Amino acid sequence: xxALRPVxxxxxxxxxxxxxxxxxxMWVACCLGITLLLTFGSLIAGTSSVETSLGWLLSPDxxxxxxxxxxxxPRTVGAWFTGALLGLSGAIAQGVFxxxxxxxxxxxxxxxxxxxxxxxxxxxxxxxxxxxxxxKLGVTGAACVGAAAAIALTITxxxxxxxxxxxxxxxxxxxxxxxxxxxxxxxxxxxxxxxxQIFMFGSTDFLSWSSTTLLxxxxxxxxxxxxxxxxxxxxxxxGEDTAQSLGLSLPMLRLTLLGxxxxxxxxxxxxxxxxxxxxxxxxxxxxETLSVNxxxxxxxxxxxxxxxxxxxDLLSRWIIRPEExxxxxxxxxxxxxxxxxxxxxxxxxx
Amino acid sequence: MHELPxxxxxxxxxxxxxxxxxxxxxxxxxxxxxxxxxxxxxxxxNGSGKSTLLRTLAGLREPHTGSVSLxxxxxxxxxxxxxxxxxxxxxxxxxxxxxTASEVVALGRFAHGGWLAHxxxxxxxxxxxAMVATGSLSWARRRLSTLSGGERQRVHLARVLAAEVPVLxxxxxxxxxxxxxxxxxxxxxxxxxxxxxxxxxxxHDLSLALAADRLIVLGRHGLVGHGTIHQALTGDxxxxxxxxxxxxxxxxxxxxxxxxxxxxxxxxxxxxx
Numbered sequence: 001x002x003a004l005r006p007v008x009x010x011x012x013x014x015x016x017x018x019x020x021x022x023x024x025x026m027w028v029a030c031c032l033g034i035t036l037l038l039t040f041g042s043l044i045a046g047t048s049s050v051e052t053s054l055g056w057l058l059s060p061d062x063x064x065x066x067x068x069x070x071x072x073x074p075r076t077v078g079a080w081f082t083g084a085l086l087g088l089s090g091a092i093a094q095g096v097f098x099x100x101x102x103x104x105x106x107x108x109x110x111x112x113x114x115x116x117x118x119x120x121x122x123x124x125x126x127x128x129x130x131x132x133x134x135x136k137l138g139v140t141g142a143a144c145v146g147a148a149a150a151i152a153l154t155i156t157x158x159x160x161x162x163x164x165x166x167x168x169x170x171x172x173x174x175x176x177x178x179x180x181x182x183x184x185x186x187x188x189x190x191x192x193x194x195x196x197q198i199f200m201f202g203s204t205d206f207l208s209w210s211s212t213t214l215l216x217x218x219x220x221x222x223x224x225x226x227x228x229x230x231x232x233x234x235x236x237x238x239g240e241d242t243a244q245s246l247g248l249s250l251p252m253l254r255l256t257l258l259g260x261x262x263x264x265x266x267x268x269x270x271x272x273x274x275x276x277x278x279x280x281x282x283x284x285x286x287x288e289t290l291s292v293n294x295x296x297x298x299x300x301x302x303x304x305x306x307x308x309x310x311x312x313d314l315l316s317r318w319i320i321r322p323e324e325x326x327x328x329x330x331x332x333x334x335x336x337x338x339x340x341x342x343x344x345x346x347x348x349x350x
Numbered sequence: 351m352h353e354l355p356x357x358x359x360x361x362x363x364x365x366x367x368x369x370x371x372x373x374x375x376x377x378x379x380x381x382x383x384x385x386x387x388x389x390x391x392x393x394x395x396n397g398s399g400k401s402t403l404l405r406t407l408a409g410l411r412e413p414h415t416g417s418v419s420l421x422x423x424x425x426x427x428x429x430x431x432x433x434x435x436x437x438x439x440x441x442x443x444x445x446x447x448x449x450t451a452s453e454v455v456a457l458g459r460f461a462h463g464g465w466l467a468h469x470x471x472x473x474x475x476x477x478x479x480a481m482v483a484t485g486s487l488s489w490a491r492r493r494l495s496t497l498s499g500g501e502r503q504r505v506h507l508a509r510v511l512a513a514e515v516p517v518l519x520x521x522x523x524x525x526x527x528x529x530x531x532x533x534x535x536x537x538x539x540x541x542x543x544x545x546x547x548x549x550x551x552x553x554h555d556l557s558l559a560l561a562a563d564r565l566i567v568l569g570r571h572g573l574v575g576h577g578t579i580h581q582a583l584t585g586d587x588x589x590x591x592x593x594x595x596x597x598x599x600x601x602x603x604x605x606x607x608x609x610x611x612x613x614x615x616x617x618x619x620x621x622x623x
């Protein structure tokens with residue numbers, strides 16, 4: 001508990017840092033307020049009308065209670081934790097690789113998870129004898145195993161985590177390789193393409209309280225080491241040699257934080273499929289509005305990522321209601337538009 | 351000129367040091383005993399390995415052959431954090447970051463607390479002292495990326511000073527600085543040396559380097575000499591290192607490098623215009 005104290009104090013005192021403390025506190029309050037509003041919005045958004053949903057909230061019966069508290073609430077809370085995990089992982093990846101374009105899927109996790117799910121669907125669909133156990137892993141388990149295997153392959157190819165450039169290159173190679181393998185399998189088994197589409201575009205439809213609890217636990221497990229090592233990421237912004245001269249162990253920092261990114265991304269992908277742009281855009285949104293160190297950036301990116309995915313989830317249910325859009329398509333549109341806006345603003349200010 | 355302490359042990363030493371980038375040997379056979387309480391300037395032509403020597407002494411580059419000792423102990427036996435509490439290094443071109451100036455300077459105290467430790471009052475005092483000394487306190491809350499090159503350099507210098515360590519290795523600490531600030535830095539390094547710190551700085555400005563207590567002169571393939579300024583001038587080490595005549599003039603006790611511009615056609619004082 002003593003070891004956790006500084007982290008807890010840091011979370012509490014992050015708003016009292018000199019300089020940007022007031023703006024940061026406003027920003028955090030704003031994020032939390034938006035999250036609350038989005039949670040309320042998600043409760044009243046569905047195939048039924050808003051009036052009906054409001055009526056359920058005011059006087060719930062057995063059926064409406066199940067819809068509100070067992071379907072809609074875990075879905076939006078789960079979406080928040082998924083977005084928070086992706087935002088946190090994105091901020092860490094950008095810090096570790098010292099590259100603002102780094103994102104959580106950089107180590108090949110998305111392709112690995114997609115391949116894992118493809119194999120699992122094929123194994124579940126056909127009787128494959130010795131491979132039947134893969135089908136029993138389920139989509140979530142297969143995605144996690146696939147993502148973990150992709151990371152292991154990336155780190156093996158780059159011969160460890162010392163060379164950032166090698167790691168990036170290995171991640172790209174593994175990503176392409178596993179995507180190609182998945183495409184080959186889909187060509188051989190076109191009947192699973194429909195199920196794979198749901199995974200590839202991302203869906204919050206399957207989030208339950210059990211998966212939300214898992215996401216919440218993993219989020220806490222990832223946040224604590226990330227905050228403990230945040231000052232190391234600050235030191236890394238001064239360059240690798242300077243960071244080492246300050247007493248930082250780069251292999252330990254990279255290995256721990258890439259482990260955090262891998263765990264967070266694999267869990268998120270396992271629960272909702274591949275949701276792009278949240279991990280890339282959330283840290284930029286924080287940086288654009290606040291002058292922050294990594295401790296503040298990590299917390300900000302998690303809050304922002306959570307609100308972003310919640311908003312995308314709500315939009316995906318609202319735009320063509322009563323039908324739903326894939327949440328990944330919405331995040332891609334919103335995130336892509338934001339990056340274009342960012343580029344336009346920077347070129348205008350330059 | 352102040353009295354140099356004589357009885358202090360070598361803070362930093364190396365024996366038969368050679369460093370190579372691939373098949374290219376930068377320098378070889380370099381042996382040095384660098385004592386505490388001195389400001390030592392490292393000079394030499396471009397590519398002679400001034401920065402590489404400092405990086406190797408700082409433990410950031412493995413030597414090809416030879417060994418480095420810090421306060422009498424082989425550098426390899428020091429833990430990373432213990433070494434950072436004894437030795438600070440300033441890069442030739444320190445990066446711009448989105449951190450504020452005070453956060454960058456605070457990183458100088460990184461090794462003084464554990465991963466879980468909070469900043470103590472002593473850390474805050476050291477940070478403030480360093481920022482006051484380098485004149486960087488007024489932009490403490492500004493992002494480093496919004497500062498000019500010279501301002502940034504002073505912040506990085508403050509970061510190194512905030513560590514309050516017995517050995518300072520500074521690679522071109524006066525880069526981007528205007529002449530008055532170069533003079534301030536020189537005064538600061540002298541003060542550090544007088545306080546017992548071992549200050550080693552690579553400096554390409556010969557006149558500024560001659561304000562140091564001692565010189566390490568590197569040539570194309572290794573050490574030309576290590577000694578006092580007087581020894582360096584008497585032995586004409588600079589001319590040997592730069593493989594051209596280097597004129598040093600003494601103006602009221604201040605030694606200055608005089609460029610031989612009159613030998614360049616059209617630039618001499620009597621040249622037709």
